[in-house]
Amino acid sequence: xxxxxxxxxxxxxxxxxxxxxxxxxxxxxxxxxxxxxxxxxxxxxxxxxxxxxxxxxxxxxxxxxxxxxxxxxxxxxxxxxxxxxxxxxxxxxxxxxxxxxxxxxxxxxxxxxxxxxxxxxxxxxxxxxxxxxxxxxxxxxxxxxxxxxxxxxxxxxxxxxxxxxxxxxxxxxxxxxxxxxxxxxxxxxxxxxxxxxxxxxxxxxxxxxxxxxxxxxxxxxxxxxxxxxxxxxxxxxxxxxxxxxxxxxxxx
Amino acid sequence: xxxxxxxxxxxxxxxxxxxxxxxxxxxxxxxxxxxxxxxxxxxxxxxxxxxxxxxxxxxxxxxxxxxxxxxxxxxxxxxxxxxxxxxxxxxxxxxxxxxxxxxxxxxxxxxxxxxxxxxxxxxxxxxxxxxxxxxxxxxxxxxxxxxxxxxxxxxxxxxxxxxxxxxxxxxxxxxxxxxxxxxxxxxxxxxxxxxxxxxxxxxxxxxxxxxxxxxxxxxxxxxxxxxxxxxxxxxxxxxxxxxxxxxxxxxxxxxxxxxxxxxxxxxxxxxxxxxxxxxxxxxxxxxxxxxxxxxxxxxxxxxxxxxxxxxxxxxxxxxxxxxxxxxxxxxxxxxxxxxxxxxxxxxxxxxxxxxxxxxxxxxxxxxxxxxxxxxxxxxxxxxxxxxxxxxxxxxxxxxxxxxxxxxxxxxxxxxxxxxxxxxxxxxxxxxxxxxxxxxxxxxxxxxxxxxxxxxxxxxxxxxxxxxxxxxxxxxxxxxxxxxxxxxxxx
Numbered sequence: 001x002x003x004x005x006x007x008x009x010x011x012x013x014x015x016x017x018x019x020x021x022x023x024x025x026x027x028x029x030x031x032x033x034x035x036x037x038x039x040x041x042x043x044x045x046x047x048x049x050x051x052x053x054x055x056x057x058x059x060x061x062x063x064x065x066x067x068x069x070x071x072x073x074x075x076x077x078x079x080x081x082x083x084x085x086x087x088x089x090x091x092x093x094x095x096x097x098x099x100x101x102x103x104x105x106x107x108x109x110x111x112x113x114x115x116x117x118x119x120x121x122x123x124x125x126x127x128x129x130x131x132x133x134x135x136x137x138x139x140x141x142x143x144x145x146x147x148x149x150x151x152x153x154x155x156x157x158x159x160x161x162x163x164x165x166x167x168x169x170x171x172x173x174x175x176x177x178x179x180x181x182x183x184x185x186x187x188x189x190x191x192x193x194x195x196x197x198x199x200x201x202x203x204x205x206x207x208x209x210x211x212x213x214x215x216x217x218x219x220x221x222x223x224x225x226x227x228x229x230x231x232x233x234x235x236x237x238x239x240x241x242x243x244x245x246x247x248x249x250x251x252x
Numbered sequence: 253x254x255x256x257x258x259x260x261x262x263x264x265x266x267x268x269x270x271x272x273x274x275x276x277x278x279x280x281x282x283x284x285x286x287x288x289x290x291x292x293x294x295x296x297x298x299x300x301x302x303x304x305x306x307x308x309x310x311x312x313x314x315x316x317x318x319x320x321x322x323x324x325x326x327x328x329x330x331x332x333x334x335x336x337x338x339x340x341x342x343x344x345x346x347x348x349x350x351x352x353x354x355x356x357x358x359x360x361x362x363x364x365x366x367x368x369x370x371x372x373x374x375x376x377x378x379x380x381x382x383x384x385x386x387x388x389x390x391x392x393x394x395x396x397x398x399x400x401x402x403x404x405x406x407x408x409x410x411x412x413x414x415x416x417x418x419x420x421x422x423x424x425x426x427x428x429x430x431x432x433x434x435x436x437x438x439x440x441x442x443x444x445x446x447x448x449x450x451x452x453x454x455x456x457x458x459x460x461x462x463x464x465x466x467x468x469x470x471x472x473x474x475x476x477x478x479x480x481x482x483x484x485x486x487x488x489x490x491x492x493x494x495x496x497x498x499x500x501x502x503x504x505x506x507x508x509x510x511x512x513x514x515x516x517x518x519x520x521x522x523x524x525x526x527x528x529x530x531x532x533x534x535x536x537x538x539x540x541x542x543x544x545x546x547x548x549x550x551x552x553x554x555x556x557x558x559x560x561x562x563x564x565x566x567x568x569x570x571x572x573x574x575x576x577x578x579x580x581x582x583x584x585x586x587x588x589x590x591x592x593x594x595x596x597x598x599x600x601x602x603x604x605x606x607x608x609x610x611x612x613x614x615x616x617x618x619x620x621x622x623x624x625x626x627x628x629x630x631x632x633x634x635x636x637x638x639x640x641x642x643x644x645x646x647x648x649x650x651x652x653x654x655x656x657x658x659x660x661x662x663x664x665x666x667x668x669x670x671x672x673x674x675x676x677x678x679x680x681x682x683x684x685x686x687x688x689x690x691x692x693x694x695x696x697x698x699x700x701x702x703x704x705x706x707x708x709x710x711x712x713x714x715x716x717x718x719x720x721x722x723x724x725x726x727x728x729x730x731x732x733x734x735x736x737x738x739x740x741x742x
Binding site: 050051052053054073074075077078079083084086089090091092093094095099100103104105107108111143160164 | 704711712714
């Protein structure tokens with residue numbers, strides 16, 4: 001059974017239609033990749049899943065764990081296990097990465113009726129995860145994303161994912177702006193989280209990331225619709241042909 | 253669209269302000285007749301069994317006050333002319349017998365009140381492992397109702413008692429220092445306070461003694477139409493050090509209550525005074541009805557060489573805040589600091605800042621002011637840095653940051669800088685920012701509610717100031733920031 005079921009989703013921003021009937025079904029344990037040219041609606045889709053305001057849903061539905069996802073506030077979605085790794089992580093001056101992450105974890109635990117973790121438990125948890133991801137103690141003590149390099153920001157996103165242990169994670173162009181080493185670290189973090197109960201939606205412009213995070217399915221989003229679906233071979237094919245056959249955009 | 257809630261405008265100020273300290277204690281009170289005249293001042297002085305010099309001082313202040321005009325021009329505050337005859341200038345919970353000499357004799361209703369407020373009045377209620385404890389002086393309307401840990405402090409020579417008791421037991425110290433930093437003629441509200449002040453705390457730390465625990469006073473206005481005019485005096489003799497914290501709350505009432513306090517600090521050679529305030533007077537409702545008018549004069553004199561005074565304030569309450577805790581840096585190498593967080597929401601108005609007066613050589617001052625405005629409120633930083641001709645090598649660094657929540661509030665920065673010596677360094681930095689939709693959404697995606705997100709972001713914004721609070725109170729103050737911004741988003 002699907003973990004998340006997107007059905008004929010239509011959405012607009014400031015009255016301009018962006019998504020024109022997207023349908024997608026993702027089962028636990030699966031990794032789906034969405035590729036497509038700029039402006040195809042890839043980020044719109046990830047933002048709508050996470051509940052960002054300013055998007056107008058003009059039709060269709062999203063069902064997550066048998067619940068109407070679109071009826072939930074962003075924080076309720078987070079507590080239900082939805083995580084978005086942001087394309088442009090936001091700076092929070094004066095709030096250290098540790099403080100932020102502890103507040104987030106406890107807010108989610110509280111919403112789920114679980115007990116809050118105390119400082120000692122939290123530090124133990126975060127230490128385990130940082131070692132896996134090569135995040136330095138220094139980064140944990142600095143205000144979240146303030147003065148972080150592109151690579152540091154993306155690693156911190158993956159660290160947050162590792163600590164919050166979502167059931168469904170969306171990675172919105174997490175590979176953009178990363179050099180090959182940073183990409184490997186980020187991909188390693190994602191792969192370490194892959195499990196039979198967790199699903200991922202990896203949004204990318206380039207097939208490069210999919211060499212490290214091997215997807216079960218690949219979809220091409222163009223003009224607000226999924227125009228083609230396939231397996232990993234589709235990504236390799238796209239690398240050769242570009243997005244031109246889908247009517248817009250240029251080859252990567 | 254499936255539901256409005258998740259997409260609602262996050263900056264729409266709708267929810268009601270929840271002021272959890274708004275309850276009233278039902279207790280019989282001794283009250284002076286309403287209004288103000290010389291008989292009322294004699295009544296207060298008589299109630300407190302004061303020496304004649306103090307009564308004369310009060311009357312002198314009162315007669316001067318009659319000639320002064322309520323200030324309405326320079327501060328960015330809009331409030332009606334106050335009817336001073338509409339207040340009661342003395343209210344005390346009626347005493348059982350001769351009044352409490354120990355906690356066992358304090359009216360249980362009062363103990364219950366402070367328990368509800370989270371103020372430890374029982375000496376065994378020590379915060380685990382942080383310090384040895386916190387000595388508390390609790391002022392209820394016009395009088396002090398309990399002071400804890402007095403005996404323990406006395407053993408070290410530290411005097412910590414209600415001002416009215418200090419007048420009886422340490423008249424020389426009081427006569428020497430009262431009005432020596434803020435003279436009775438200082439300004440309209442300080443002059444009023446000098447005439448009618450009722451209680452407050454008195455602290456004396458003798459030479460070379462480091463006060464072993466936090467001293468704290470808890471002010472509570474309970475009675476209706478009552479003004480609270482406390483007067484606090486703290487003296488740190490040579491080489492002494494003390495950390496003092498005051499907290500304030502009041503019941504929720506539709507009328508505006510008046511609070512006009514004076515605080516004087518004196519630090520001698522190598523002495524240090526750290527004064528922290530968490531001000532949470534009732535701020536009024538979302539339409540601006542009710543709330544405390546808070547007109548406060550606070551000033552510290554660094555009289556000795558290498559003396560240090562720091563003011564840390566977290567101002568979240570009051571309908572009107574008019575307050576400029578200042579330092580007179582007279583001793584060579586003395587230093588002053590002002591760390592401030594001022595939060596206004598709904599219709600609150602705050603005009604607050606500091607004055608750093610550099611008189612001695614190589615004096616240093618640091619100002620960090622964080623103003624947060626939400627709703628339809630206005631928050632103003634007003635600060636003076638003045639360097640006098642003898643103050644060679646003076647150094648000031650000022651940092652003023654404003655954070656706006658929503659688009660109907662205002663933040664204003666009004667610095668005054670006067671340098672009369674060429675060899676000084678004065679630096680001023682200022683920023684204004686808004687909490688962005690992106691920050692809010694990012695936090696909510698990680699599981700924080702709107703209000704939790706705002707509280708976290710604002711606490712981050714205030715971090716530099718909050719770090720200066722005594723550890724025991726930092727956590728409370730952080731929570732208070734969240735509470736005072738409730739209803740600012742939603």
